[in-house]
Amino acid sequence: MGSIQLKDLRKSFDGLEIIKGVNLEIKDGEFMVFVGPSGCGKSTLLRLIAGLEEVTSGTIISDDRDVTRLQPFDRHMAMVFQSYALYPHMTVRQNIEFALKTIKLPKAEIARKTAEAARILKLEPYLDRKPAALSGGQRQRVAIGRAIVREPSAFLFDEPLSNLDAALRTETRIEIARLHETLSGTIIYVTHDQVEAMTLADRIAVLSDGQLMQCDTPQMLYERPVNRFVAQFIGSPKMNLLPASGEDGKTVMLAGGSKAITVEGGYTGKVAELGLRSEHLRLGSSMDAPLTGTVSHVEYLGADASIFVTLTSGEALNLRGVGRELPEVGAEVGLLFEPSDIHLFDADGLALREYA
Amino acid sequence: MANESLKENRILATPVVVFLLAMLGFPAVLDLIYSVSTVSFENLRDPTISGFGNYREVLGDPYFWSAVSFSTRFGLLTAALETALGLFLAVFLAPLIHRRFWLMAIFMMPMIIAPSMMGLMYRLVLHEFVGPLPYYLFEFFGESPAFLSPQLAFRTLVVIETLQWTPFTLLLFYTAYSSIPNDIREAAKVDGTRGLRLFTHIELPALLPTLVVAFGIRFIDGFRVFDNIYVLIGSGAGGSSTSLSIYIYTAFFKSADIGKALAASVLLFVVAFGLLWLVGWLLKKRRPA
Numbered sequence: 001m002g003s004i005q006l007k008d009l010r011k012s013f014d015g016l017e018i019i020k021g022v023n024l025e026i027k028d029g030e031f032m033v034f035v036g037p038s039g040c041g042k043s044t045l046l047r048l049i050a051g052l053e054e055v056t057s058g059t060i061i062s063d064d065r066d067v068t069r070l071q072p073f074d075r076h077m078a079m080v081f082q083s084y085a086l087y088p089h090m091t092v093r094q095n096i097e098f099a100l101k102t103i104k105l106p107k108a109e110i111a112r113k114t115a116e117a118a119r120i121l122k123l124e125p126y127l128d129r130k131p132a133a134l135s136g137g138q139r140q141r142v143a144i145g146r147a148i149v150r151e152p153s154a155f156l157f158d159e160p161l162s163n164l165d166a167a168l169r170t171e172t173r174i175e176i177a178r179l180h181e182t183l184s185g186t187i188i189y190v191t192h193d194q195v196e197a198m199t200l201a202d203r204i205a206v207l208s209d210g211q212l213m214q215c216d217t218p219q220m221l222y223e224r225p226v227n228r229f230v231a232q233f234i235g236s237p238k239m240n241l242l243p244a245s246g247e248d249g250k251t252v253m254l255a256g257g258s259k260a261i262t263v264e265g266g267y268t269g270k271v272a273e274l275g276l277r278s279e280h281l282r283l284g285s286s287m288d289a290p291l292t293g294t295v296s297h298v299e300y301l302g303a304d305a306s307i308f309v310t311l312t313s314g315e316a317l318n319l320r321g322v323g324r325e326l327p328e329v330g331a332e333v334g335l336l337f338e339p340s341d342i343h344l345f346d347a348d349g350l351a352l353r354e355y356a
Numbered sequence: 357m358a359n360e361s362l363k364e365n366r367i368l369a370t371p372v373v374v375f376l377l378a379m380l381g382f383p384a385v386l387d388l389i390y391s392v393s394t395v396s397f398e399n400l401r402d403p404t405i406s407g408f409g410n411y412r413e414v415l416g417d418p419y420f421w422s423a424v425s426f427s428t429r430f431g432l433l434t435a436a437l438e439t440a441l442g443l444f445l446a447v448f449l450a451p452l453i454h455r456r457f458w459l460m461a462i463f464m465m466p467m468i469i470a471p472s473m474m475g476l477m478y479r480l481v482l483h484e485f486v487g488p489l490p491y492y493l494f495e496f497f498g499e500s501p502a503f504l505s506p507q508l509a510f511r512t513l514v515v516i517e518t519l520q521w522t523p524f525t526l527l528l529f530y531t532a533y534s535s536i537p538n539d540i541r542e543a544a545k546v547d548g549t550r551g552l553r554l555f556t557h558i559e560l561p562a563l564l565p566t567l568v569v570a571f572g573i574r575f576i577d578g579f580r581v582f583d584n585i586y587v588l589i590g591s592g593a594g595g596s597s598t599s600l601s602i603y604i605y606t607a608f609f610k611s612a613d614i615g616k617a618l619a620a621s622v623l624l625f626v627v628a629f630g631l632l633w634l635v636g637w638l639l640k641k642r643r644p645a
Contacts, residue, residue: 052542073548085543089561099547146547
């Protein structure tokens with residue numbers, strides 16, 4: 001009822017290719033998040049699916065129906081805009097009813113659906129207000145209400161939380177997650193915020209420069225990024241990368257290191273970089289640690305601390321420490337890690353590790 | 357603190373208040389005094405207060421009422437035509453102007469011409485013997501309406517005024533139209549609204565305040581019309597094109613009926629002020645609480 005397929009989708013503006021051939025299958029009822037840095041084309045991709053931009057080439061299939069050239073409305077999708085795009089001269093009720101009135105639904109039906117949407121979104125007290133008299137969060141809910149009354153096959157959200165303040169953002173994020181459970185509809189959600197992406201998504205599609213880098217569950221993206229871009233984009237702070245070498249498929253050697261690290265499960269290709277997430281690094285004595293350096297800076301965060309270490313080789317790393325056990329700035333430390341936690345990339349940034 | 361800023365505000369506002377009092381207040385007071393006096397060019401400095409005789413005379417003058425009727429009809433009709441035409445052109449040409457904004461400069465051309473020059477120009481263009489328009493009409497159709505005759509003067513003037521001032525409403529509407537956030541249109545499209553319904557339900561309500569302002573400004577401007585009519589045909593045969601302004605001018609300078617002219621001008625002022633207030637009230641009422 002709400003599956004969407006993108007087949008080699010391309011979009012050019014004035015000869016400049018913005019979307020460079022995206023293939024993606026979104027399952028019915030799935031919460032799909034498009035994430036990527038600004039300018040990666042994620043919003044454009046959403047607008048192509050919505051029908052607000054014309055597709056240059058490729059196809060969009062919605063429920064086995066080719067909708068590539070259809071008008072936005074005929075795609076049976078509803079969109080929630082970043083600015084909410086509420087009709088300023090209409091009351092909340094009129095805003096929500098508008099689409100239903102356009103298709104000339106019977107009055108009783110319109111009233112029933114509007115009441116239902118208002119109940120789900122707790123908008124009942126505001127139905128007769130104009131958008132100008134609402135707070136950001138309330139406007140957001142009106143925008144969602146306008147989408148759900150249409151009972152669309154998919155909801156498209158374009159950075160819906162970016163105009164809310166931090167506290168409200170968390171709250172609304174949870175509301176959206178709950179809404180997805182209630183409505184069990186397909187959702188495509190665009191954001192540049194990886195926390196939103198990780199917390200909301202069934203699957204995340206990471207985009208960069210108009211191309212789909214990886215599409216998988218949050219866990220898989222985090223644990224098994226397919227390339228350096230995804231590895232560094234997902235996760236905060238960024239994954240540490242260190243120059244390394246190795247091409248025997250079993251062991252790698254850190255640049256300037258003395259001991260070979262045995263890679264569990266092996267790898268294929270020629271290693272250029274070794275990646276380590278900050279929480280997979282531990283402080284230890286500098287005696288027999290594979291990495292040594294000095295603490296250059298410490299950020300205390302309460303439970304955690306972000307510790308910046310400058311390695312003897314000159315590279316800068318950061319690791320997650322415990323808030324109650326802070327090292328001194330300038331201390332000589334050794335860094336320990338489990339070989340199973342490492343990520344390996346070749347010179348082009350492709351991930352090399354084989355997983356069982 | 358509050359008193360402090362009040363004092364500051366008073367000091368800062370003083371120059372403009374003094375300026376307005378001198379430039380507008382003084383003539384207004386003089387106007388009021390003269391309007392209730394017996395006054396002519398001989399005793400300008402020493403008018404005799406004589407009560408509301410001037411007002412009675414004005415209100416009893418059929419020419420005054422025909423001038424009021426002319427001004428009202430002229431103002432309403434031109435304002436309506438200019439607003440409708442400007443709105444249509446703004447929406448219709450918006451995609452074109454959006455891409456080639458220099459076109460706006462061409463559309464603005466009529467507005468740049470002084471209205472009296474406009475009157476002069478049309479006097480030539482429409483002249484029965486030397487005007488190119490009647491000439492070609494005779495050439496092609498064998499006859500031409502007498503554009504400046506008392507029967508047609510009103511219509512001719514309305515067309516001329518509309519042609520000159522539609523660019524003004526076009527500019528207003530284009531600006532308002534292009535400031536409607538595009539995502540509202542997109543939201544409406546996703547909601548299945550397009551074409552006429554998009555215009556009537558989404559865009560027109562957004563343009564409504566501009567519509568009221570444009571109509572109001574153009575009505576006031578049309579109501580007090582003077583120069584182009586005066587240059588084109590003067591007060592017309594039997595007062596057929598006497599606007600209120602022309603009536604006042606004629607009474608003042610031609611008949612030296614200063615008291616009567618000023619009484620009429622006070623009436624015009626009251627009406628204009630009332631209309632302005634009405635427009636302001638309408639706009640305020642529309643704004644959400």
